[in-house]
Amino acid sequence: MSLAKPAMRGLLGKRLRFHLPIAFALSVVAAAAFKYGVTEPRKQAYADFYKQYDATKEFNNMREAGIFESVRPTGK
Amino acid sequence: MVVRVLNLNQMLRLTAGRVGCLLSRRAVVGMTNSGARMSSHSHHEVSDQVDMSQPMYWDRLDTPLPDRAWIDVLDSKDKSLKQKEKGPWTALSKEEKIALYRLKFNHTYPEMKKPSHEWKTVIGGMFIFFGITGLVVFWQGHYVYPPQPHTFGEEWQAKQIQRMLDMRVNPIEGFSAKWDYKNKQWK
Numbered sequence: 377m378s379l380a381k382p383a384m385r386g387l388l389g390k391r392l393r394f395h396l397p398i399a400f401a402l403s404v405v406a407a408a409a410f411k412y413g414v415t416e417p418r419k420q421a422y423a424d425f426y427k428q429y430d431a432t433k434e435f436n437n438m439r440e441a442g443i444f445e446s447v448r449p450t451g452k
Numbered sequence: 453m454v455v456r457v458l459n460l461n462q463m464l465r466l467t468a469g470r471v472g473c474l475l476s477r478r479a480v481v482g483m484t485n486s487g488a489r490m491s492s493h494s495h496h497e498v499s500d501q502v503d504m505s506q507p508m509y510w511d512r513l514d515t516p517l518p519d520r521a522w523i524d525v526l527d528s529k530d531k532s533l534k535q536k537e538k539g540p541w542t543a544l545s546k547e548e549k550i551a552l553y554r555l556k557f558n559h560t561y562p563e564m565k566k567p568s569h570e571w572k573t574v575i576g577g578m579f580i581f582f583g584i585t586g587l588v589v590f591w592q593g594h595y596v597y598p599p600q601p602h603t604f605g606e607e608w609q610a611k612q613i614q615r616m617l618d619m620r621v622n623p624i625e626g627f628s629a630k631w632d633y634k635n636k637q638w639k
Binding site: 422425434437 | 615618619620623624625633
């Protein structure tokens with residue numbers, strides 16, 4: 377029973393050569409997924425909201441609802 | 453500095469002398485008699501306490517070679533086998549090699565790794581304590597807790613939600629974004 381001599385050197389190097397490209401690729405994938413899954417939709421949502429935003433109209437709606445203390449609803 | 457790595461059996465036997473209580477000693481005797489063949493020690497102590505100044509034997513997966521062999525005190529048959537071991541090993545038969553292994557070691561690696569039924573005790577004990585805790589929590593909810601604040605009521609919660617919508621809380625991506633202001637309903 378004669379077994380082959382096991383690898384005695386270069387074990388860390390071998391591991392790094394295998395795992396580092398994978399780690400790098402997965403990190404890039406994670407960053408891209410976050411960018412295109414979260415930040416871009418969020419930027420778009422904000423842009424869409426403010427495209428049709430009328431600040432005065434919203435203010436008057438809020439005033440009529442009675443949430444302000446400095447300005448009472450019209451008619452009081 | 454030399455560090456003694458002890459398994460549970462050794463630690464229990466060590467503390468048995470210190471604690472000296474009947475329960476631990478009975479448990480210690482039970483554990484030390486569990487092996488099919490006891491290792492023959494040259495010393496017999498009154499209090500069944502391990503002498504930590506002597507080389508110890510252990511069965512551990514991560515430390516394969518203990519400080520001493522399993523069988524210390526050899527009878528004449530073992531002694532002659534040990535003599536034969538000093539010669540060329542090709543002269544040893546398979547049974548002799550196995551006998552030499554069993555002199556040196558108590559359990560083989562597969563025997564050490566043999567799975568036990570301990571997990572059932574652990575999981576069972578966990579669930580028992582979960583159940584007891586659940587009963588305690590239920591009793592507590594009934595007998596200990598004061599009445600809930602009035603702000604938890606249905607009416608108050610409805611008024612709260614209406615006020616949040618009036619204030620346009622998080623109108624872009626959050627709370628008010630999900631409310632349809634034209635049709636006065638959730639989107």
